[in-house]
Amino acid sequence: MRIVKGIPVVDGIVIARSFVLQDESYLLPPQVAVEPSPEWVQGEWERFQRAVESAKAEVRQVADELAQQAPLGEAATDVTRIMGFQAGLYEDPTFAEAVREQIEAGIAPEHAVSKRVATYRKQFELDPFTRRLLPDLEEFERRLLRHLLGEQRISLRDLKEPVVLIARDLTPQQAAELPPEWVLGFATDLGGKTSHTAILAQSLHIPAVVGLGHITGVVTGGELVILDGRQGKVVIDPDEVTLRSYEQRRERYSVLQRALEELVALPAETLDGHQVRLFANIEYPEEIQQALRVGAEGIGLYRTEFLYDERNPDPSEEDHYAAYSRAIELLGDRPLVIRTLDLGADKFVPEGLDHEPNPFLGCRSIRYCLLEREDVFIRQLRAILRASVRGDVRIMLPMISSLEELQAAKAVIEEVKGELRRSGHAIREDIPVGIMIEVPAAALMADVLARYADFFSIGTNDLVQYVLAVDRVNPKVQDLYQPAHPAVFRLILSTIAAARRHKIPVSICGELSGDPHFTLPLLGLGMRDLSMAPSLIPKIKRFIRSITAVDAGKAVDTMLGLHDATETLEYLDARAREIDPAFFL
Numbered sequence: 001m002r003i004v005k006g007i008p009v010v011d012g013i014v015i016a017r018s019f020v021l022q023d024e025s026y027l028l029p030p031q032v033a034v035e036p037s038p039e040w041v042q043g044e045w046e047r048f049q050r051a052v053e054s055a056k057a058e059v060r061q062v063a064d065e066l067a068q069q070a071p072l073g074e075a076a077t078d079v080t081r082i083m084g085f086q087a088g089l090y091e092d093p094t095f096a097e098a099v100r101e102q103i104e105a106g107i108a109p110e111h112a113v114s115k116r117v118a119t120y121r122k123q124f125e126l127d128p129f130t131r132r133l134l135p136d137l138e139e140f141e142r143r144l145l146r147h148l149l150g151e152q153r154i155s156l157r158d159l160k161e162p163v164v165l166i167a168r169d170l171t172p173q174q175a176a177e178l179p180p181e182w183v184l185g186f187a188t189d190l191g192g193k194t195s196h197t198a199i200l201a202q203s204l205h206i207p208a209v210v211g212l213g214h215i216t217g218v219v220t221g222g223e224l225v226i227l228d229g230r231q232g233k234v235v236i237d238p239d240e241v242t243l244r245s246y247e248q249r250r251e252r253y254s255v256l257q258r259a260l261e262e263l264v265a266l267p268a269e270t271l272d273g274h275q276v277r278l279f280a281n282i283e284y285p286e287e288i289q290q291a292l293r294v295g296a297e298g299i300g301l302y303r304t305e306f307l308y309d310e311r312n313p314d315p316s317e318e319d320h321y322a323a324y325s326r327a328i329e330l331l332g333d334r335p336l337v338i339r340t341l342d343l344g345a346d347k348f349v350p351e352g353l354d355h356e357p358n359p360f361l362g363c364r365s366i367r368y369c370l371l372e373r374e375d376v377f378i379r380q381l382r383a384i385l386r387a388s389v390r391g392d393v394r395i396m397l398p399m400i401s402s403l404e405e406l407q408a409a410k411a412v413i414e415e416v417k418g419e420l421r422r423s424g425h426a427i428r429e430d431i432p433v434g435i436m437i438e439v440p441a442a443a444l445m446a447d448v449l450a451r452y453a454d455f456f457s458i459g460t461n462d463l464v465q466y467v468l469a470v471d472r473v474n475p476k477v478q479d480l481y482q483p484a485h486p487a488v489f490r491l492i493l494s495t496i497a498a499a500r501r502h503k504i505p506v507s508i509c510g511e512l513s514g515d516p517h518f519t520l521p522l523l524g525l526g527m528r529d530l531s532m533a534p535s536l537i538p539k540i541k542r543f544i545r546s547i548t549a550v551d552a553g554k555a556v557d558t559m560l561g562l563h564d565a566t567e568t569l570e571y572l573d574a575r576a577r578e579i580d581p582a583f584f585l
């Protein structure tokens, strides 16, 4: 048994065989232990040798082509080094011997190669010199596996049994396309708690653990694994006792899920009668049915940048319009908060933004729309405004960091309205234009911005990242990514106070709103509109129905006296366990 720890992103327990998704989006066939007859060993050994020969020939050819393109200088030296390294491994007798031994033990060569490379990887990581060679090692493995597997490659669509997917990373698009009937959970080397893939997994309700470091080097595929989405662990080849205890936890978990289903029709109301409205965050209109099924009162955040992907990197006005119309059709007259494009950094990176030295501080989001591609912004606004007459549509601007920016964006909206009016389109003249409060400057200037914005929605995912200077997707600094940091709490507090003073609605749509640890203080601060991944709505509703607003107010007083994230989190955790122990199985 082996346990690898990472970052929990979607709650749930899955017990299933592992499947490793290689970088090129293919999976190793399951590792089936065979009784190795001499004929089988010979056949597999020859298959391995053939793969080595053809991979070697390919490396030679690539090296020749590259050398012709860059015969002199640094590039040529690099090419020679990389190719020399790979060619060296193909010739290395100890590598071939290790693979041979595994084949003789009944392991298919692709798994033998993967295992051996995993051993090299561990050794390479120990030394700064060899660490530099890790990408070359990855490349060597990818190439050899490609030659070994040939037509045997399995795509995700070919899965025939439930699995826990193991991958280096998943793009949001890959996560969106996972077949839910077969991929019961996933675990990745990379990623952070609020990375877009994690957010999508939450929406799809697939238990997930990310930031595991090198799980792809530990799991080869086919092992029984336990994915613990609560504690952020993956247990590989569990022993009997561990397996039994997880089976019991899984059972308790499904009992809780069934209890949550029964809350769907009940209001989100505190024990002392305060009503809270729960909205859903979505990436695709198709999520709306599920959101309504679990009791969402509307959409508090529609992340429209998910319309962009490799297949459609430049959606037309009609693509936008069709998506918004579909969303409105599904929602009826419930509110739909459409966030304008938040492209770049952790989200889809359009052409032109791919080489920024510091993407999170770069020309992303509203800056991209105003400074770089106003045409793209206008295209989206036209579609939103045209759709606005069909339902309760609101516009929300992301990443606002100053009044000038808000005014510039509002000026573009006015221009687009004028154009549409002139060309005879019906539009909603008084469409509300709100902003996300996700940059510390906006939170600090909330009393000014509140005079010009129709509503606020606090985006804690970015707010935490920017106020604490911690990259939200970098696993190395995830322990420093602390939503419970008092600095975050103070910014939320002053934002709510500013909104109240200026009598504009304020809601919260960062991941914090779906974390029961924060329900008590958020209610205590007077927050009454929360927007979160649909799958979290029943859980938060159950929490709300177990607390009083009076008690929530007292929790805020206590928190104001706490000085760091650790003691704040300890306090919140103790309170949450007291309120609803069932969530802490």
Ligand code: PEP
Pocket: 194, 301, 303, 342, 438, 458, 459, 460, 461, 462, 463, 509, 510, 511
């Ligand atoms: C946020 O930053 O909190 C937010 C809701 O937006 P996103 O996660 O899409 O950046």
Ligand code: MG
Pocket: 398, 438, 459, 461, 462
């Ligand atoms: Mg954000």
